[in-house]
Amino acid sequence: MKRRVTILGAGPAGLWAALSLLEKHVEIEVTVLEKEGSPGGITGSFRYRDLVFDYGSHRLHPATSSSLMGRISDLLGDDLLKRPRNGRIWLEKRFISFPLKPVDLIFHLPFSFSFGVVLDSLTSVFSDRSEGVSFEDTLRSGLGKTISTRFYFPYAEKLWGLSPSELSPVQAKKRIASSSIGKMMKKVLSSVRGSSVSSGYFYYPVNGFGQIASRAADSIVDLGGKIMLDTEVVSVIPPSGKHHGTVVTAGGDRIETDFLFSTIPISDFMRFLDPVPPPSVVEAAGRLLFRSMVFCFVEVRKTQYTSYDAHYFPGLDTCFSRLSEPRNYSSTDEPHGRTGLCFEIPCTEGDGVWSLDDDGILKLVLDDLAKTDLPEPEVASFVVKRKRNIYPVYDHAFSLNLGTVEEFLKEYSRMVSFGRQGLFVHDNTHHTMEMGVAAADCLSADLRWNAEKWADYRELFSSHVVVD
Numbered sequence: 001m002k003r004r005v006t007i008l009g010a011g012p013a014g015l016w017a018a019l020s021l022l023e024k025h026v027e028i029e030v031t032v033l034e035k036e037g038s039p040g041g042i043t044g045s046f047r048y049r050d051l052v053f054d055y056g057s058h059r060l061h062p063a064t065s066s067s068l069m070g071r072i073s074d075l076l077g078d079d080l081l082k083r084p085r086n087g088r089i090w091l092e093k094r095f096i097s098f099p100l101k102p103v104d105l106i107f108h109l110p111f112s113f114s115f116g117v118v119l120d121s122l123t124s125v126f127s128d129r130s131e132g133v134s135f136e137d138t139l140r141s142g143l144g145k146t147i148s149t150r151f152y153f154p155y156a157e158k159l160w161g162l163s164p165s166e167l168s169p170v171q172a173k174k175r176i177a178s179s180s181i182g183k184m185m186k187k188v189l190s191s192v193r194g195s196s197v198s199s200g201y202f203y204y205p206v207n208g209f210g211q212i213a214s215r216a217a218d219s220i221v222d223l224g225g226k227i228m229l230d231t232e233v234v235s236v237i238p239p240s241g242k243h244h245g246t247v248v249t250a251g252g253d254r255i256e257t258d259f260l261f262s263t264i265p266i267s268d269f270m271r272f273l274d275p276v277p278p279p280s281v282v283e284a285a286g287r288l289l290f291r292s293m294v295f296c297f298v299e300v301r302k303t304q305y306t307s308y309d310a311h312y313f314p315g316l317d318t319c320f321s322r323l324s325e326p327r328n329y330s331s332t333d334e335p336h337g338r339t340g341l342c343f344e345i346p347c348t349e350g351d352g353v354w355s356l357d358d359d360g361i362l363k364l365v366l367d368d369l370a371k372t373d374l375p376e377p378e379v380a381s382f383v384v385k386r387k388r389n390i391y392p393v394y395d396h397a398f399s400l401n402l403g404t405v406e407e408f409l410k411e412y413s414r415m416v417s418f419g420r421q422g423l424f425v426h427d428n429t430h431h432t433m434e435m436g437v438a439a440a441d442c443l444s445a446d447l448r449w450n451a452e453k454w455a456d457y458r459e460l461f462s463s464h465v466v467v468d
């Protein structure tokens, strides 16, 4: 009988683990269980009235390693486009380019902002460089008062739902690559010179970002793997060296497995374990906070709404943090006379925004859009989707809670959690694909897990820099 590996979640992490395992070991049977009706997780796309929508702005960043890029190119061929970045930020009641350009920082922002940044840069030479105890003081000492209070603090509160003082300094280190004025200026200048690896362009499939996941899923099936969609996992009896494990689905199926990879949210995974972990572990897992998101997808009666791919809205005066127009990502001219807009509204599961009905969400979006310089869209129709577990939130206790859960998981030699949700990290798509490839690399044909090698990979993952 073939050895059975079950993977929970068909996002990029789960898919790339499955693909890599099947390419490596013909003697392993791989099954991926996914609760949604299509693969890709948050990187998936869907069709609505002939428009292709992603779950928020998604791009494949040039920071993707050349080996991974090669594999993605093999899957997509000519369908993978290299596209120029063309975004804007709504800052101080005006739009400026994103990624930032020095000319905008100096000439297109209010004098008080530009002057404040210059003054902050000069005083930063003498400021206290000691490690901050919160997101707030880490950014304030790195970037100065102006950029922190007028850009990053409201943005942080909007995205993660906590005030900057309630967030851990790790949130600043992991999420904001340019956490000092010097680094920020270097990035801005390198983008002008074109020397930055992330400057100016990105990769995008012709049929939506989700085409990467759907091609990976096709290859998994071609290689003999199985992907069970609409299959929500509700309980897990872990496999051990002596006994197989069992994954129980919401539909009542019981799937036997000899090894288990989980890429679903780590807090859910802990709740599903049978036997139930000790109370301290369950409590720690329950205290790991995730932010959710309401997506408002709007069909607009116009061939192109603006020429920009994305608009970023850091301020708390608008409910959405970003507006993207998928047509401008793939440069398609179909369908004619209509385009799609995607509004990303960060929220917390169960709060006022999350619970608002769909008409209420559209009204909120349009009312807030009217506060900006963007034109009023002629709305033909719209659809609202809600997703849990969008962003991990690093409060002051997250590291302690995560440590407790990870320590407990080490007791299992045939069960590993990884991916953005499984490791509770902010990582990009290419990072989570690399995690999948790494996980497959640590598993031998006879299902022995190389914990030492995995620890080395984890060390590597901790150096991931998130790209926006």
Ligand SMILES: Cc1cc2nc3c(=O)[nH]c(=O)nc-3n(C[C@H](O)[C@H](O)[C@H](O)COP(=O)(O)OP(=O)(O)OC[C@H]3O[C@@H](n4cnc5c(N)ncnc54)[C@H](O)[C@@H]3O)c2cc1C
Residues within 6 Å of the ligand: 008, 009, 010, 011, 012, 013, 014, 033, 034, 035, 036, 039, 040, 041, 042, 043, 055, 056, 057, 058, 059, 060, 061, 231, 232, 233, 234, 263, 264, 265, 268, 344, 390, 391, 418, 419, 420, 421, 422, 426, 427, 428, 429, 430, 432, 468
């Ligand atoms: C708004 C937004 C924009 C982003 N933009 C970019 C970008 O431009 N570029 C970039 O590189 N990255 C971007 N990212 C990050 C990228 O989306 C993630 O890195 C990637 O999706 C993580 O993949 P994953 O497989 O680890 O997790 P996920 O994609 O979250 O996959 C987990 C899977 O598990 C499934 N699942 C959960 N619970 C169960 C269950 N009980 N049973 C069965 N299945 C279950 C889920 O449905 C999902 O399919 C963005 C993220 C967000 C939120």
